[in-house]
Amino acid sequence: MARRHAAAFSAFLFLLLIGHCHGGKTGICYGRNADDLPGPDKVAQLIQQQSIKYVRIYDANVDVIKAFANTSVELMVGVPNADLLAFSQYQSNVDTWLKNSILPYYPATAITYITVGAEITESTINVSSLVVPAMRNVQAALKKVGLHKKITISSTHSLGVLSRSFPPSAGAFNSSYAHFLKPMLEFLVENQAPFMVDLYPYYAYQNSPSNVSLNYALFSPQSQGVIDPNTGLVYTNMFDAQVDSIFFALMALNFKTLKIMITETGWPHKGATKETGATPDNAQTYNTNLIRHVVNDSGTPAKPGEEIDVYIFSLFNENRKPGIESERNWGLFSPDQSSIYSVDWTGRGNVDIMTGGNLTSSNGTWCVASTNVSETALQNGLNWACGPGNVDCSAIQPSQPCYQPDTLVSHASYAFNSYYQQNGATDVACGFGGAGMRTTKDPSYDTCLYMAAGSKISTKNSTTSPARSGSSPSLLAQCRTLLLPVLPIVIVLGFL
Secondary structure (H helix, E strand, C coil), X not given: CHHHHHHHHHHHHHHHHHHHXXXXXXXXXXXXXXXXXXXXXXXXXXXXXXXXXXXXXXXXXXXXXXXXXXXCCEEEEEECHHHHHHHHHCHHHHHHHHHHHHHHHCCCCEEEEEEXXXXXXXXXXXXXXXXXXXXXXXXXXXXXXXXCCCCEEEEEEEHHHEEECCCXXXXXXXXXXXXHHHHHHHHHHHCCCCEEEECCHHHHHHHCCCCCCHHHHCCCCCCCCEECCCCCCXXXXXXXXXXXXXXXXXXXXXCCCCCEEEEEECCCCCCCCCCCCCCHHHHHHHHHHHHHHHXXXXXXXXXXXXXXXXXXXXXXXXXXXXXXXXXXXXXXXXXXXXXXXXXCCCCCCCECCCCCCXXXXXXXXXXXXXXXXXXXXXXXXXXXXHCCCCECCHXXXXXXXXXXXXXXXXXXXXXXHHHHHHCCCCCHHHCHHHCEEEECCCCCECCECCCCXXXXXXXXXXXXXXXXXXXXXXXXXXXXXXXXXXXXXXXXXXXX
């Protein structure tokens, strides 16, 4: 008996620690406002080919739900705003919907979330008073069939739900939405559901390019940090600033424990003449950097290391969407299922930002640290490369081939070059706020080999912490730190 208890405890301890070793989840939004898209079965095949595990749809279309049966893809389905009146008025309406649209296909199709209403504050008709009653009725319907602990209910919002988002610490909800927000937040806490929000740094840049730099919007290492004057926190990208503005708004209402989930974010690859930021290169850069940010559990300045789940908008271009040109060009794929640009969903691969293909050439150049900038600039660049930049910095750790000479310039040069080679070997990839510079001379020395064109790229999937203080270790390094000290205990307990 004692042995069984010890073994059970050891398994529990190990699984508990493993639970901290999963990165944030990255999914895709599958919108269908188009007349030229492939059928749901072909779409499900495409999504599996891309190793995408999480998909959001905006209704409960039976053909789509059936297409994802037995695929292991987790599906987020939606109740459109047009259905909120019926869902809020009569419980029987919801029960019938659940019986016809969800239950026949569950659990073969892994439905994990139901969004009740979408960006209701942006709706042309006022449905805000209907959303919480509709959410309660959906929850009640799920409870009747024993699925209220397996399928999570929430509702999505635009950033417009805030009256203020800058600086992030001043984030505040619009008081005119208090009548539905407070009961909604209470519902989410009661049912352990996330606060869902759609965030678009693209619009912040497009609407105010003089105040929001492209580098800041794209997670670029060349971004100049923005300091929140109230907290002293430094923001190196717009995404984090927007997420934290929601966090501080929730905290102001005493809902700081609510998890935030990003149910839409992305970047258009084509736009009108005035939409100069809408390009394939920028779209690829944003989504690639976003996925790395999420997979690494970089968190935000207010919540460092916090796991966050995101859904990228969108799977396809949607040619029937109204509005400016960019509205119809957010897709990663064309209707013929060809890729518009490449995205590595693991967050650890290497995609050439310029060509969309695998990295094959840096034209015989390397990137090294400049000796004409401050140590602070070098340290910031090193921290970024070995952290959010996804560079494997194990070679500049003590006793490793590139640790000596133990100088900031030497360590930064190694990290800068690794990031440069992994990200297309472009001028932009060697910026680091002016701390990097390109060279045609191979900086390798002794047994320290700098990455070059055609060399095998070692990405950040092992021990990857910077050589100097100030940056966060990788998720896997954190896991190893947690697991290794207790592993002997787990093994011993297992044999008791």
